[in-house]
Amino acid sequence: MSSKPYIREIPKSSWFFRQPRYMRYMAREVTSFFIGAFTLLLVVGLKRLAQGPDAFQSFLDALRGPLGVLFCLVALVAAIYHSTSWFNVTPQAMPIQRGEEFVPGKLIVGAHYAIWAVVSLIVLIMGI
Amino acid sequence: MAKSNKPIVWGLFAAGGTVTAFITPVLVLLTLFAAMRFAPSLFTYESIHAFAANWLGKLIIFGVITLSLWHAAHRFRITAFDFGIRADLVVATILYIIAALGTISTFFSLLSIH
């Protein structure tokens, strides 16, 4: 090769600013931080639960404060974003073929949303 | 070419992704209520303890927590890479250890609840 092709460098830690779709992707990925943190919170809560009522109460007290509320709020947004972004792509990852046709993606997504609503409602009613 | 070992975790990641998608938002919502003292009856020691003492309850709690942990750990591993942190092996080790510790802790916590 006598030519000298020009290679455009890609900034390793800021590439996602280039396109809105990359930003959406990063937002989706970052949800994992909040889901992880929230789950760790559950792990701790469970441990406190196992240690008895007092320990559990102090866990709840620690949760109750502006910081706890703030964390929960952010985690809620992240969790919902995760759910929607997850459901929206299920038809791509798991297409369902019936005879010659594929079940329309909208239907699969819709079914997921419906199940999500039902599960959430049941848990909510149980919880309250 | 060497086969990747990512599928081990990826299976957990994918299962966890689905579980968290269905359940985490409402769990966070409940926790938010608790944090806001919105529904005091909800996070009572008794009701939760009763749920966790039951075998089915244990199974559900274990499933939800561990799958969520592995989902998050695996995705965060990739997120770190996407943010330009190239020490993938170190990141992965740390995150998977955290997930493993969480799994173990959950296991023993549940065992000790009767």
Next chain:
Amino acid sequence: MEIIQTDIAIVGAGGAGLRAAIALAEADPKLRIALISKVYPMRSHTCAAEGGAAGVIKSDDSLDLHFGDTVGGGDWLCDQNAVEYFINEAPKELMQLEHWGCPWSREPDGSVAVRPFGGMKIKRTWFAADKSGFHILHTLFQTSLKYPSIQRFDEYYATDLLVDDGRCQGLTALEIRSGEMRQFQAKAVIIAAGGAGKMFPFTTNGAIKTGDGMALAYRAGVPLKDMEFVQYHPTGLPNNGILLTEGCRGEGGILVNKDGRRYLQDYGMGPETPVGQPVLKTMELGPRDRLSQSFWHEQRKGNTVSTPWGDCVLLDMRHLGEKKINERLPLVRDLCISYLNMDPVKEPIPIRPVVHYCMGGIHTDIKAATPVPGLFAAGECACVSINGANRLGSNSLTELLVFGRRAALSAIEHIQSGLSNSNDGALAAQAKNSEDRIRALFDKRDGTETVAGLRKEMMATMEENAGIYRTGEELARACEKVSELRQRYANLALTDKSKVFNTDLMQALELNSMLDCAEAVAVGARDRKESRGAHQRLDFTARDDQNFLKHTLTYYHPKEPPRVEYLDVVITKSQPGVRDYSGAKK
């Protein structure tokens, strides 16, 4: 100059070139094969073919019927021994593609489906939705990756053949990326470089269809055969010539004029058939030449619809319904919506005839061999004479396969025939000449002509004087003009002086090829004083079997117009008759 040693060099990696390469690799894994193409193989224009490939497979069909349709469709200018070989091999080749994974459309029972096509008496066109050529090309390209002995030279532009000791022994090619010339030393060369539709401004052909392969052989002394037969496809989008496949009509689309009349019945292709129930070889399923000619008459009569892009007739597919259109003609719908902003499900689509295919090409015999030993040709650039004066839709894709393979087998036979040693010095000197010629073009500073300028004039000349209907006067004008352009070419200067990926240089070389081909078209047409198939003269309206049941052979001359000779058509069992597209009932 770097010399690349190989056994067989193939110029062109479209359907024909790839098929040849695979046949070589399968026949003998030890053969060194150089597959040279000016574009990556999957960019070759075979990818644009939509409708399908003909081959007898169903039980209601027969080889004789395919023979009859092809020979009649070609207005008896086909060599019947070649046609016979072709139709015999056709089903095997299409089946072979199936075994290589081609996603042919299927019947519910899993067997291969066939669709009707213009000029065919029976449904016999294998198709993969309306992307048949695309799937054929990709299946071949992907299959070719199996064979390590196929060495590809992608984006190499072949410039000259090396002929020494009376036989072809290689070629020179320009590596486009570096601008360096390479000498390929080969025991045999197969040219499969596609058609030359870009001589005309309004064409379905892609930018790469510039007749390079024809010109390569032509300049090396091989005659071009029947170049005056240029096929117009009746249904092109009016604004940019994008093709709407014959499959549109095969599936039941109809052609109407501005009054909504199915005008084909007025040109010997009636009686009118019921809408949505196409009858083979009648009305919309008549042959391309007849349909394109009817358009011309309608235009004369003022029966066409005027659009911003010129006069059109309408292709109405609405009655097919959305489901069938999506299933059978998805690409057509997509193309109409994207490029014309019209939906065939909802409205009739304006269309007009568009230059589509070169029946003529490098003169070969039925074994795909040219008169120069060691040089073979296949595909659209070749003229084995199965298409005669008018190719039937869906015969070309099959031809690529049948004669691509045939060329490969003949090349092997040639190699095994015991060749004398090559005179390397003589070959190197020829290669050097070729390099010098291009260097001179590259270095020239004081030229007054530009590539774009000359090309525009050539295209205009061809469109005005060598279109659907021709006259002696116009053709004489075309001959004169093209020969003038060939002279002016010597005054061409390039603007681009970079060696790396110099498309200015590439286009200059392509223009050179097109000018050579265009002259062969014009001269052949001027001298053919009859009307036959795609060659229609207003001053000689009848077919003249007495004088012109013959192939035109044009021989290259560097400065002067080509010398014209004639060659008898091979007739085995079908005597010239009347082409009848008037339906079953008369």
Next chain:
Amino acid sequence: MSEERQIQLEVLRYNPETDLEPRFQTYSVPCVNEWVVLDALNYVKENLDPTLSYRWSCHMAVCGSCGYMINGEPKLGCKAFIHEYGDHIRVEPLAHFPIERDLVTVVEDFITKFSSVKPYLIPKEDKPISAGEFKQTPAQLMKFKQYTLCINCMLCYAACPQYGLVPEFLGPAAISMAHRYNQDSRDGGRDQRQEVIASHEGVWECSFVGACSEVCPKHVDPAGALQQVKVASTIDWYKEHLMPWSKK
């Protein structure tokens, strides 16, 4: 419909023989609204600047030559309609590929990767041509048809950030093509392809950004194919390690 509009066409130029790095050059082009960006480039080449280099051929979105970044988005030049843009259009070579010259990129890497996944039918059983076709019902055809539509335009590679960040990644089109053959009822070559697909550089570099499918002009949905490949590879892994007896 055919009204004319003056467009500022900003094109990234790079001549390796004279330039150290690429630069933009702007051309003022009178465009008809129904034109595509490729028409505008051709106008420049024919009337303003014969030195501009770019690949194209079919002008009908099927040959896959004319992928460029148009206003930052990977597009086919022959399917990017002028009327969808303002008066200022910026054309650059496809992202993530080295620039050979102007809009021409070096695509060897893609070709090599594409070839490496054995993108051809490896039949389950050998069968002579004379025995006729392998039967395949329309439903079986439907299962993989979408993945056969890839025109190798590489827009998905230009869109995929992971390919940009990890050049070893096999990438969307190559893996989708492997998936196409894996899904074909006539094929039995999946195990052979897995060696490449399930490797480090294979499907596991994909983090399901999904950009590939968003830009794919042929709706191949490579992102979907890759996730399906991951699911199948994961099942493979579990089968192999947890149920070693299930291995044939």
